Amino acid sequence: MSVVQDAAALAQGAAQSVMKKAVELAPDSWLPGGKPDPLIRQKHGLVGTPVSRIDGPLKVKGAARFAAEIPLENMVYAALAHSTIPRGRIVTLDVASAEAAAGVVLVMTYRNAPRLQPPPLFLTAAKAVSGDNLPVMQDAEIHWNGQPIAVVLAETQEQADHAASLIVATYERAPARTAFEAAKADTASGSFGGEPLLLEIGDAEAALAAAPHKIDATYTTPRHNHNAIELHAATLTWQGDDLIIHDATQAVSHTAWSLAQVFGIREAQVRVTSPYVGGGFGGKTLWQHQILAAAAARLAGRPVRIVLSREGVYRGVGGRSMTEQRVAIGAQIDGGFDAIVHTGTVAMTANNALPEPFILATKAAYAAGSFKLDVQVAEMDMIANTFMRAPGESVGTFALESAVDELAVELGLDPIELRLRNEPEKDPTAGTPFSSRNLVEAYRAGAERFGWATRSATPGARRDGEWLIGMGCATAAYPYHRMPGGAARLTLTKDGRVTVAVAAHEMGMGTATAHSAIAADRLGLPLDQVTFEYADSALPGVVLAGGSQQTASVGAAVIAAHGALVTELLKLAGNDSPLAGLKADDVAGYDGGLCKRDEPGRHETYASILSRAQRDQVSAEVAAPPPLEVQHWSMHSHGAMFCEVRVNAVTGELRISRFLGSFDCGTIINPKTAASQFRGGIIMGLGLALMEETQFDERSGRIMNPSLAEYHIPVHMDVPAIDIIWTDIPDPHAPMGARGVGEIGITGVAAAVANAVFNATGKRIRDLPITLDKLL
Amino acid sequence: MHFTVNGKQVEAACDLRTSLLDLLRDYLGLTGSKKGCNQGACGACTVLVDGERINSCLALAVQYQGRAITTVEGLATADGLSPLQAAFVEHDGFQCGYCTPGQLCSAVGMADEARRGVPSNVTEDLAADIVLDHDELRERMSGNLCRCGAYNGIIAAISETYAKAAA
Numbered sequence: 001m002s003v004v005q006d007a008a009a010l011a012q013g014a015a016q017s018v019m020k021k022a023v024e025l026a027p028d029s030w031l032p033g034g035k036p037d038p039l040i041r042q043k044h045g046l047v048g049t050p051v052s053r054i055d056g057p058l059k060v061k062g063a064a065r066f067a068a069e070i071p072l073e074n075m076v077y078a079a080l081a082h083s084t085i086p087r088g089r090i091v092t093l094d095v096a097s098a099e100a101a102a103g104v105v106l107v108m109t110y111r112n113a114p115r116l117q118p119p120p121l122f123l124t125a126a127k128a129v130s131g132d133n134l135p136v137m138q139d140a141e142i143h144w145n146g147q148p149i150a151v152v153l154a155e156t157q158e159q160a161d162h163a164a165s166l167i168v169a170t171y172e173r174a175p176a177r178t179a180f181e182a183a184k185a186d187t188a189s190g191s192f193g194g195e196p197l198l199l200e201i202g203d204a205e206a207a208l209a210a211a212p213h214k215i216d217a218t219y220t221t222p223r224h225n226h227n228a229i230e231l232h233a234a235t236l237t238w239q240g241d242d243l244i245i246h247d248a249t250q251a252v253s254h255t256a257w258s259l260a261q262v263f264g265i266r267e268a269q270v271r272v273t274s275p276y277v278g279g280g281f282g283g284k285t286l287w288q289h290q291i292l293a294a295a296a297a298r299l300a301g302r303p304v305r306i307v308l309s310r311e312g313v314y315r316g317v318g319g320r321s322m323t324e325q326r327v328a329i330g331a332q333i334d335g336g337f338d339a340i341v342h343t344g345t346v347a348m349t350a351n352n353a354l355p356e357p358f359i360l361a362t363k364a365a366y367a368a369g370s371f372k373l374d375v376q377v378a379e380m381d382m383i384a385n386t387f388m389r390a391p392g393e394s395v396g397t398f399a400l401e402s403a404v405d406e407l408a409v410e411l412g413l414d415p416i417e418l419r420l421r422n423e424p425e426k427d428p429t430a431g432t433p434f435s436s437r438n439l440v441e442a443y444r445a446g447a448e449r450f451g452w453a454t455r456s457a458t459p460g461a462r463r464d465g466e467w468l469i470g471m472g473c474a475t476a477a478y479p480y481h482r483m484p485g486g487a488a489r490l491t492l493t494k495d496g497r498v499t500v501a502v503a504a505h506e507m508g509m510g511t512a513t514a515h516s517a518i519a520a521d522r523l524g525l526p527l528d529q530v531t532f533e534y535a536d537s538a539l540p541g542v543v544l545a546g547g548s549q550q551t552a553s554v555g556a557a558v559i560a561a562h563g564a565l566v567t568e569l570l571k572l573a574g575n576d577s578p579l580a581g582l583k584a585d586d587v588a589g590y591d592g593g594l595c596k597r598d599e600p601g602r603h604e605t606y607a608s609i610l611s612r613a614q615r616d617q618v619s620a621e622v623a624a625p626p627p628l629e630v631q632h633w634s635m636h637s638h639g640a641m642f643c644e645v646r647v648n649a650v651t652g653e654l655r656i657s658r659f660l661g662s663f664d665c666g667t668i669i670n671p672k673t674a675a676s677q678f679r680g681g682i683i684m685g686l687g688l689a690l691m692e693e694t695q696f697d698e699r700s701g702r703i704m705n706p707s708l709a710e711y712h713i714p715v716h717m718d719v720p721a722i723d724i725i726w727t728d729i730p731d732p733h734a735p736m737g738a739r740g741v742g743e744i745g746i747t748g749v750a751a752a753v754a755n756a757v758f759n760a761t762g763k764r765i766r767d768l769p770i771t772l773d774k775l776l
Numbered sequence: 777m778h779f780t781v782n783g784k785q786v787e788a789a790c791d792l793r794t795s796l797l798d799l800l801r802d803y804l805g806l807t808g809s810k811k812g813c814n815q816g817a818c819g820a821c822t823v824l825v826d827g828e829r830i831n832s833c834l835a836l837a838v839q840y841q842g843r844a845i846t847t848v849e850g851l852a853t854a855d856g857l858s859p860l861q862a863a864f865v866e867h868d869g870f871q872c873g874y875c876t877p878g879q880l881c882s883a884v885g886m887a888d889e890a891r892r893g894v895p896s897n898v899t900e901d902l903a904a905d906i907v908l909d910h911d912e913l914r915e916r917m918s919g920n921l922c923r924c925g926a927y928n929g930i931i932a933a934i935s936e937t938y939a940k941a942a943a
Contacts (some may be wrong), residue, residue, distance in 0.1 A: 052865050052866060052868070053865065053868070055873070056864070056865035056870075057857060057861075057865060058873075059870060059873030059876050060848075060857060060861040060862075060864050060865055060870070060873075060876055060880065061808070061848065061849065061851075061852050061857070061861065062806075062807070062808020062809070062847065062848035062849050062876075062877040063808065063849075064873055065807065066807075066810075066874065068807075068811075069801070069807035071805065156791060156794075156802070157798060157802065158791045158793040158794060158798070159791075162793075226923075227923055228872070228874075228923055229810070229812040229818055229820055229872075229874045229875045229921060229922070229923050230810070230812065230872065230874040231811060231812065276872070276873065277872060278810070278872045278873070278874030278875075279871075279872045279874060279923050279924055281923070307811070309814060310812070310813040310814065310815065310817075507871075507872055508870070508871025508872030508873065508924045509871070510871070672868050673868060673871075675868070676868045676871055676924070676925075676926060676929060677871070679925055679926075679927075679928055680871060680924045680925030680926065681925070682925070683925030683927065684923075684925060707813065707815060707817060708812070708813045708815075708817035708818050708921065709813075709815060709816075709817040713921060713923060714925070714927075715918040715919075715920075715921060716913075716914040716915070716917040716918045716920070716927050716930070716931065717911075717914045717915050717918045719914070719925070719927045719928070721910070721928055722928055
């Protein structure tokens, strides 16, 4: 970096920190969320009642069309060939047999691919969404084992797959960093979204050394893959210089912009749709396959469908990085924390944006006299690691919450009691007030329902024949996020129907169902009078389905658009309406129209307002305010996780016999789909605890288990009936009072399991997954 | 080649290498059956052949001429969803919906296996009638993966449907 750039970066940093301070100190009422969303007070609507998914019938009939199921005239099928070395250059690349094979339309390699700009890397621009920023098939360089080296297009998938198998490459190898221990010799401090992953308050090491009670241990977690059951896929076509892509993505607008940068065209020339996504979990963003398929379609002049094989997903789409974490806690005799140290190293590639930020949950978890938090990065040559459900918190809470349990044993205290004694009154590292934090209530309700009082503190005390039974608990935590860029359009027609249009996503979260219910309540309409349009980059808003923020992002945008719509309606209503003289803040949606908030009798229907104004429809498209609330308040969801395990004393077999999640996430909009999200997160957490591991060959840098047969995820038999409860206390500063539920479920689970295993067996497992060999 | 799918006779000029799954999805436009791994590990492609559940990704289409193939598109009744499909919606037995067709077809085949007395790994009394309790259902459905984690809802839906049917 030049001196000028350094100075500019410093000046920007200084300006940002001044701005941040100003937002922290501003009066509440100036900020988004400063006045509670009026919907929080509404008690008789659809929000809070269980509603079945509105796309449910389509899905159970097999009629919901996913990205690989959109038919296009004259379409060809794509297959990829992948590199077999981790670093170096392609020396020879023989594609003659492939080109001559039956049905083959095109073989594309770096030699004939169109010239493309590198894809914009996540977090480098508002709509950048690529997992890495390496050139895509532009030269002979190999950056990871599994990098695509050729694309075959053929009339059928069988022909394309066969031809791809005929491609022969030879390579000149270069030295590759594929061993973690060696890579660790040269680490650097990580930064995430422009913020260093480093925080020191006081002298934590000194406080730790002086503390009368302490725990100091190392915890390790392996690589993970998302493994959405839907394979990554895109069906796409060029119309002139415009690209239309039916993608499996959790970021339609980001993908449109990012692809436009790659192909050197305008954003408006790329249209991305993705109405049904077969699971995402952070993995369904922009990777090379969409770019390669679009480039090949351009060369061949034919529409293309690309569906990665399951192995292809492992080779070409990154997963979660491995971590090695030290957690040390120093405590007084009464259990009060003097020091929290959470440091360690993660693996990461040189060309990506995510050092697995395992310290995030620790920043707001407990009050302590001093902190030392630090994520070091060891660079490796591998597929770019990326965001996977609760990046940071999922694995970070394993280490932190295991350590808290270890300290409770050392102190002879109940682990819940130890946590409650260290409950912070304000954000312990940022100093900002919590917007709403009810973890104590979540623990109280969870412990009572789970029967925590029946647990023996002595490991191995409960036995049923060969089976040792233990209970454990841990805290779940995930922050409230709302990313900039949200916008929505509300269109009300004279028949009293409303259409909500937002470029949001449905990967199974129940987005359309939840937002239809919210819009129905906000406008005072029945559910069947609401249409939710989404998953199309041509719609308003830049709404990432990530960071558990989609509901907040859409919610804030709809609040803003609704305000504008009501203002317009009151203008149209004029002086002859019962609403005459009222302002937008004075009225609410009620019974198919507007009424004075505290006087429901003063009411006029939308149909009547529009009819008198001789209008067919009225529409408002508005952007959400910037998400300053997250700088003014410390906004986090929490949960108390309770687990009961049975460990076979003879074989080491480990079974989860009971699990309960007690959550504090603000308003629960749809209890039916929210409970599913919580359970789904917990089940992925059970996978993290029990079985999941992407095995990486440290000699070749190649993933050794790129399949669902060898990468194990939880199956029906691994999962007990999971009990879910919540506080349902609205967050006064979040849209609808809701903080998001998508990711918190995976956090805390691995620690709850490990702590239960300790309670059952006396064995402390600090290395995930907890497989039976570690229990023998 | 000639096939019978959901009671209808259909013809397709597919490759000898074409799997039954690709026949359904790419040649017949029946995209309800899903591809999640193409190697028999996830169960998303489960269909019924002469009433028995199979992984259609591991079956060559050419071998299934003259057999009665039922896909998820064939489960709904003329007047709407089958009781099992309706129970999946009611119990939220899915999130993204991608593994759902396989779970549904698998459940239909599984219930028939139990009726015929086919034991599972957790069946304790091989001589007695099989009772589809929680463990039997979970064991017998374990070939169908769901990454969203809708397992509780799926088992509740299957249990309600077949407990009702038996009553």
